[in-house]
Structure formats: structure tokens, C-alpha cells
Amino acid sequence: MPLDGPALQRALGPAASDGLDVVHTLLCRREAGAFQRAAKSGEDLVVACTQEQRLFLELNAETEGAPGVQERPIRFVNLRETGGWSKDVRARPTTLTPKLAALLAAAQLPDPEPVATVGYRSAGRCLIVGPADAAQRAALLLQDALDVSLLLTAPGGTLPQARSLPVAAGRVTALTGWLGAFEATWTSTNPIDLDLCTRCNACVEACPESAIDFSYQIDLAKCSAHRDCVKVCDAAGAIDFQRAPGETTERFDLVLDLGVEPLIGLHQPPQGYFHAADEAQLVSAALRLRGLVGEFEKPKFFQYKHKLCAHSRNEREGCTACIDVCSAQAIGSRRSENGPEKGGISVNPSLCVGCGACTTVCPSGALTYATPTPAHQGRRLRTLLAAYRQAGGPKLAGDAALLLHSQGAGVQLIDALGRAARTEPAVRGVPARVIPVDVFHTASVGLDLWLAAIAHGAAQVWVLMTDEEAPDYRAAVAAQMAVGQALLDGLGYRGRHLRLIEARDVAALDAALQGEPAQTVAQPAGFAVQADKRATLDLALDHLLAQAPARPVPEAIALPAASPFGSLQIDTGKCTMCLSCVGACPESALGDNPERPQLRFTEKNCVQCGLCVVTCPEGALALAPRLWLADGGKARKQPRVLHEMPPWACVKCGKPFGTQKAIEGMLTKLAGHSMFQGAALERLKMCGDCRVIDLHTNPNEVKITDL
Structure with a gap:
């Protein structure tokens, strides 16, 4: 791919390494010595290749005099698939430099500040739920690493004669919790108690309807009332048709669900729960389950400020945006709770998966994303756009499009597009003006950062979503984008600035990334993104308004219902x-x-x-x-x-209190009531002080209602 080292050095300024005037080819192998020389310098090090990240880290560890990654982190950034191999870059090589400068500048930013963590502890007690044969196969994959229990959900299949695992049978009525803290409840209606059954098979042979199989459960639809199985059973109480359905609740660290329909039907199920509907999914789940023994932690992805929350107050319910969008059901209402911080919401950090959709739809900023914070993310976007503008000159300064994508499927799809652009003539690749920006989850960046990016000079902000994202996230992001686009349209900025790209393959993404840039600000803003969402929105709107192409600016812009x-x-x-x-x-x-x-x-x-x-x-x-x-x-x-309204004046002292409409309405409603006649009705026209004086002056007229 075309690289202009001196141009990149000029674009990045004095902080750029002197080595940028040298373009390295096949750096990871043929010119590994260049990396080692850079590593020994001890300076901040950015490697513009991700393919051989492991090799570079090993080289650093083996290079005498090079600081370890704990002392001096090495950052990696992909320049190749993200645009270096696109068709328009080959046609116009000079258009690539601004994007490379932007990506390199952002890669040199410090890491986000560390945040609080959420801990999990798992002893490996695993519940496998499903038919006997499937549960037994899963147990063979796991029992050497985990403490496995089986819960059979239907007759059929075969259990081994050796009773090596705890086995129960029943219908799951509740399953809640997370890694290390699951609680399963099931109801058993099987006449055979699997704890007492010795698996002697006498009942299987005695049953004339073949209603009992080697899972040692009875198919009650086939069973008649002859009870031959009871007569031949030598284990007292193992078979009892009069036994009332029993409910059992137990705690587990892990759950493997082998049913056709998942017991936890969430797009983002809790950590430690796996659903496997076929053999391939079973093998994948088993490999992951085997590693879930011990202590684990994850970031606490959110910050919550109760005093800003607009969900509930005085046992009334207002905004429910975060509760509605959470695909992990980690957010609940505290509308009816009492205490110093009554009302608002509660967020279970153990269930939170870090999607950040709640922070995107929160209109008040009560919920904010913490990994990284909006301020850090805003600094990153601003750095990208400033470096792009500086390296692009007047012709390219305002055409940058930011492509927000996930660090999982999003990265994979963009990499696939970049590689396809080299080998497939019809594939164009990532355009030079499109700057990919990886985020932990695409739903975590919302209206405040989108509008701030436009105010800082971005022509467009696109969000790439794949099968990773829940449908609720797509709907929420699309609704917020409709608000942002309506604002920009109302201010006179031409073109479509905010767009949700839904792509599952290279062809769909390639087509979506083409097109002309939208109109952006003539002069980029200089503000920094704030920790408070509303403050950032105000700064962005003020700048967009000051730069608005529409003259005169409309007095009001109508917005969709999702508007904050x-x-x-x-x-x-x-x-x-x-x-x-x-x-x-x-x-x-x-x-x-x-x-x-x-x-x-x-x-x-x-x-x-x-x-x-x-x-x-x-x-x-x-x-x-x-x-x-x-x-x-x-x-x-x-x-x-x-x-x-005009105030009501006390009929005694003339002091204003209440409103005329309120007092007159009260008098009208109570005038016909037997308890409000004569002096009692007249007291309703008095202020509080005069009402008390009148009660003491005329004690014989005191009514129960006066007390």
C-alpha cells in the first residue's frame, strides 16, 4: 500500500518519530531488526500492524535493553485492512495520508483510566439441563473438570448403570443469577425418585406398556393403573404414584442448557449460562465452561447518579428508556422503594454486559459509560478528526466519516473487507475518508458524542452493527440518530450525517461505505467532551448553531419522540x-x-x-x-x-394564598357536603393563620373535619 513517511511525519508534528521518513516493508519478518532498534529506545512505541502482534511482543521480550510492556506499553493499530488496500487509495494514493495520520495520532493517546471491577467466584458446580442422552454426552465432556449435576427434562434416552453423577428429573420453573450465583428451581412429577432408584431395571422389564425407559422416568401418557412396577421395585419408596409434585431449589455456579428453547431467552444471557441446541454449540460451550473455575472480574461498565435519574419520583413512573432497552435485564425500577434514595432505578453490575445502550438512551445523563468515559472517548474522536484535518489540507478537511464498530465481529468484518479489496475486482474496500473507530460495544456511543464529532469537523458518523447487537439496540440507536439528524437538518446542514449500517457480509458493508460526504462545520469546535452528557450536548449544539448554514435559523426544530x-x-x-x-x-x-x-x-x-x-x-x-x-x-x-393565576385573598386578613381557581373549585365540590356548612365552609376561604384563630374564637362550632 502507498505510504508517504515524510508526509506522515509532518502531519503528526514534533511528537512523531524520526523514523517515519523510512517506509518499512514486511516489517514483521524481514525488517524485524528495525522494530528491535525502536524497542530499545525506550520511547513510546506504536506498531502500525496487528497481524503479527504476538511476534512483536515476543521480540520485545527477547530484545536486550528493551523495556517490558509493563513499563512501556506497545500499542498496535491496523492501517492495512482499514483503508490501505482500498481501490480509491490505489487510484489516488495521496488521499490515504490523512487517515493514516489520524489513526496513528489516536494510537498514541494514553489508555483510559482504570475503573472499578465486578468480581465472580466459581467453584465449578455445573447444572446440565436437558434430555438424558444429550446431558450424558455433555457430562462426559465436563465431569473431569467440573462438579456436574444432571437435570432431565423429559423421558427418553439412557442413563448409565453406574451412579457417578447426581441426577434429578423435572420441569424447570425458574432460573436466575449469574456466574457463581445461579439459582435453579424445578418441579418433579416423576413417580420414580432418582435418588432412591438403584437402576436394577426390574420396573423396565415389568411394565407391559413400555412406559418406563432407561432414563428411569415414566411416560404417564402410556401408563395404566396396574402398578406392576411398584410390585417389583425392591427400593422402598423409589416408585410412588401418590407422591405430590415436589419443588426443589439449588444453587450452581454454571448452567448448560441443552433444550430446544433456551431457559434464559435473552440476547445477552448472564455470564456462566450457555445454551447449546446442537453438537457444534455443545463443543463450543464445553470448552468455555471448562475454563470457568476460579475467580474472575470484569469492569463495572457504568456510573449511575441517582439525583439525575428521571425514572420515578413520588411513586410515579416517568422515563423507562434504560429499562426498556437493556437486553440483559440488568436494570430494574425502584419506584415504590423507600429510603434516602427512593425511586430511580437499580442496576445489577453482575448482570450488566457492558453494551452501554442504557447510557445512549438516558436523556438526563444519570447513566454514563465508564469504560472508557465519555471524556476519554471524546478526546479520541477529536484527536482523529484534528489529525485528519491537519494532514488533509483544504480539499479533504471536511470529508471524514467516522465508522464506529465493535471490537469483535465489527473488526472481523472490516478486516475481511480490506483483504477482499486486494483479491476481488468488484470489492472497493474501506474508502480513504472513512476512519474506523473500534468501541467495546456500538450501542455505548450516543447522541452527545455523535454531535460533538460533527461539531469537531466530521462529515458523518456511521455505526456498524452485525449479528452481535440485539434488535433493541438497533432500534434505540436508530431512534437517537433520527433525533440528531433532525437537528442537523433543521440547522441547514446538507446531507445525511448519522447512519446505522447493518451489514453481515463483505458485499453489504462495501456497498454501505460508498457515497458523498455530508456538509459539516466550516470551523471545527475547540471544546472538550464533558463527563456530563447534557453539558456536552449544550456545547455541541451551541457550536452547530453558531456555524449553521441556515440563515435565518428557525425559531424551533420539531424532533422525534425519543428527543431529550x-x-x-x-x-x-x-x-x-x-x-x-x-x-x-x-x-x-x-x-x-x-x-x-x-x-x-x-x-x-x-x-x-x-x-x-x-x-x-x-x-x-x-x-x-x-x-x-x-x-x-x-x-x-x-x-x-x-x-x-390571580391569587385568592383571605376573607379575614386579605393575605394571598392558593389561587382563585383552586379555592373556588374546592368550595364548589364541598358546598353540598354536610360537614362543610356555615362556618366550616367559610373557614376554607381563610389562610392558615386565620383558620386557626377562628377555630379558637368559635370553639362551639368546631366540626370533626376541622380537627
Whole structure:
């Protein structure tokens, strides 16, 4: 592939190694000495090849005077398949330099800060669930490494005569937990107790209907009432047709499910659970299960700030975006819980698989991704775009497309596309302007980072999803992209900037990566991505608004329902100014006025969670997704009055309290009630102080309701 060492050195600046003016070919073998010389320098080292990563690490370990990887990490970046072998690069070699400069610049960034971890402990106690023959085959693969128990789910098959493994029979009614902490519950209706059965086979021979097989379970559909099996059984109580169905609950570290339908039907099942519906899946699961004995840990992928959560308050439920999207069922509601942090959500870190979809759909920033943090990811994207722009010059500065992809199937598909571009004439490969960006999970990067990337000069942000991602993730990312694209369209930026690419093969990906760049900002932003999602969104929107091609800018941009921005519509005919919505709002978007009955609203703070809507007793509120841009976007940052009413004046002292509409409505509803007649009704027109004075002044008129 064409490499221009001096151009890369100029693009990367003083930090670039002096060796960049030398292009190495077949570095991993023929010129391994060049690597060893670089390794001995002790400086930060980036290897622009991933094919022979293992060889380079071994060479470093064997090179005298070279620091170990613990002292000086060696970073690897793939320049070849990600664009060096594409057809447009061969046609126009100079277009490759900006991408290579971007990838090399990002590769030199420091690693993310370490985060807290979640621990698992497994002693290897494994439950195999399924038919007898399949369970027995699985046990043969595992019993030398694990403590195996069998749970037979249906008659049929054969158990060995030797009772070497614990065996039970029944129907699984519940299976919960994770690696090292599974809890299985099953109900047994089999008349034969497998713990008592000696497997003498007398019952098999005695049964005239052949209802008993060598799994030692009875097919009750074939069985009649003659009970010859009971007569010949020598083990007391082993066969009992009168035995009530028994329920058993036991704990296991691992579960292997051999049923046709999985017991845990999640796209992201908990770690330690494996479903194998055929022999190939069984072998793969067995190999992984054998290694799951001991202590393990994974990152705690998320951070949760309860005070920002818009899910629930006062036992009312608002935003449920994170709960709905979680494919691992790791997130639950705390709507009805009491305590210092009542309401909100709970996230089980042991079940969390790190997809990050919850952080993408969270409108308030209560959930943020931690591995890496948004600030680290934002720095990486900004570095890529800045290096690309610096190396590309005026002609290429604004055409970069970021391709976010997973570190698993995404990397494999892009590598396959790069290799195919060398050998298949019809395959074009990764275009020079498309910069692949690997992430732990594609659903973990959302609207704040997408818009920040556009503000920093990206023409487009694409997200590649394969079979790895759950359907819920696709829907959530697509909905968020619709919001972002509506914002950019409303500001006048031409073209399609945000796109979800669903590709399962090279041909589909190759076709999806072609096309012209969309319009981006004339001047890239200089802000850094913040830890707070809303703060990053505000910075990105301010810059996109300042650079907006549309003139004049529209006063408001209508947005889809998934929008984290919007207003409130109020039916003033229904509103009584009870202000219950103010107490329900978790973001301080709604407020009152201590001086007079007013409902105030700061649109910038509203996350469209809907808590105010479900709290309003009169049904007077409705969400209105939009981005309000009046006064250059300043109006949305200032509180405005949504509704106000004249106050009710105390009939005794004239002090204002409540509203005329609220007091008049209360008087109308209670006027016909027997307990509110005469003085009792009149007291409803008084402020709190005057009501107490009147009660003491006229004690003979005190009613039960007054007390």
C-alpha cells in the first residue's frame, strides 16, 4: 500500500518519530531488526500492524535493553485492512495520508483510566439441563473438570448403570443469577425418585406398556393403573404414584442448557449460562465452561447518579428508556422503594454486559459509560478528526466519516473487507475518508458524542452493527440518530450525517461505505467532551448553531419522540396551579414563584421524561419534543412563565394564598357536603393563620373535619 513517511511525519508534528521518513516493508519478518532498534529506545512505541502482534511482543521480550510492556506499553493499530488496500487509495494514493495520520495520532493517546471491577467466584458446580442422552454426552465432556449435576427434562434416552453423577428429573420453573450465583428451581412429577432408584431395571422389564425407559422416568401418557412396577421395585419408596409434585431449589455456579428453547431467552444471557441446541454449540460451550473455575472480574461498565435519574419520583413512573432497552435485564425500577434514595432505578453490575445502550438512551445523563468515559472517548474522536484535518489540507478537511464498530465481529468484518479489496475486482474496500473507530460495544456511543464529532469537523458518523447487537439496540440507536439528524437538518446542514449500517457480509458493508460526504462545520469546535452528557450536548449544539448554514435559523426544530429536548404544552383551562408537577420534576425544569401563583419552565433543563405529565392530577400537561432556538438559543436557557393565576385573598386578613381557581373549585365540590356548612365552609376561604384563630374564637362550632 502507498505510504508517504515524510508526509506522515509532518502531519503528526514534533511528537512523531524520526523514523517515519523510512517506509518499512514486511516489517514483521524481514525488517524485524528495525522494530528491535525502536524497542530499545525506550520511547513510546506504536506498531502500525496487528497481524503479527504476538511476534512483536515476543521480540520485545527477547530484545536486550528493551523495556517490558509493563513499563512501556506497545500499542498496535491496523492501517492495512482499514483503508490501505482500498481501490480509491490505489487510484489516488495521496488521499490515504490523512487517515493514516489520524489513526496513528489516536494510537498514541494514553489508555483510559482504570475503573472499578465486578468480581465472580466459581467453584465449578455445573447444572446440565436437558434430555438424558444429550446431558450424558455433555457430562462426559465436563465431569473431569467440573462438579456436574444432571437435570432431565423429559423421558427418553439412557442413563448409565453406574451412579457417578447426581441426577434429578423435572420441569424447570425458574432460573436466575449469574456466574457463581445461579439459582435453579424445578418441579418433579416423576413417580420414580432418582435418588432412591438403584437402576436394577426390574420396573423396565415389568411394565407391559413400555412406559418406563432407561432414563428411569415414566411416560404417564402410556401408563395404566396396574402398578406392576411398584410390585417389583425392591427400593422402598423409589416408585410412588401418590407422591405430590415436589419443588426443589439449588444453587450452581454454571448452567448448560441443552433444550430446544433456551431457559434464559435473552440476547445477552448472564455470564456462566450457555445454551447449546446442537453438537457444534455443545463443543463450543464445553470448552468455555471448562475454563470457568476460579475467580474472575470484569469492569463495572457504568456510573449511575441517582439525583439525575428521571425514572420515578413520588411513586410515579416517568422515563423507562434504560429499562426498556437493556437486553440483559440488568436494570430494574425502584419506584415504590423507600429510603434516602427512593425511586430511580437499580442496576445489577453482575448482570450488566457492558453494551452501554442504557447510557445512549438516558436523556438526563444519570447513566454514563465508564469504560472508557465519555471524556476519554471524546478526546479520541477529536484527536482523529484534528489529525485528519491537519494532514488533509483544504480539499479533504471536511470529508471524514467516522465508522464506529465493535471490537469483535465489527473488526472481523472490516478486516475481511480490506483483504477482499486486494483479491476481488468488484470489492472497493474501506474508502480513504472513512476512519474506523473500534468501541467495546456500538450501542455505548450516543447522541452527545455523535454531535460533538460533527461539531469537531466530521462529515458523518456511521455505526456498524452485525449479528452481535440485539434488535433493541438497533432500534434505540436508530431512534437517537433520527433525533440528531433532525437537528442537523433543521440547522441547514446538507446531507445525511448519522447512519446505522447493518451489514453481515463483505458485499453489504462495501456497498454501505460508498457515497458523498455530508456538509459539516466550516470551523471545527475547540471544546472538550464533558463527563456530563447534557453539558456536552449544550456545547455541541451551541457550536452547530453558531456555524449553521441556515440563515435565518428557525425559531424551533420539531424532533422525534425519543428527543431529550423539548417543551411542555399546558391546558390552562384544566390547570389549577397545584404545582405538583414542580415537586415531581427531577431536573428543575419546572419551578414556582414564591411571590405569586406562577408555573415557570426552563426548557434547557427538560429531558422529556414525562414525570410531570403522569403526576398532574388534572391531565393538563403534554410533552412537546423540539429544540427551541429563539434569540439565538438563549431563550431556552432562561425560565419563562407557562401559566399564572390571580391569587385568592383571605376573607379575614386579605393575605394571598392558593389561587382563585383552586379555592373556588374546592368550595364548589364541598358546598353540598354536610360537614362543610356555615362556618366550616367559610373557614376554607381563610389562610392558615386565620383558620386557626377562628377555630379558637368559635370553639362551639368546631366540626370533626376541622380537627
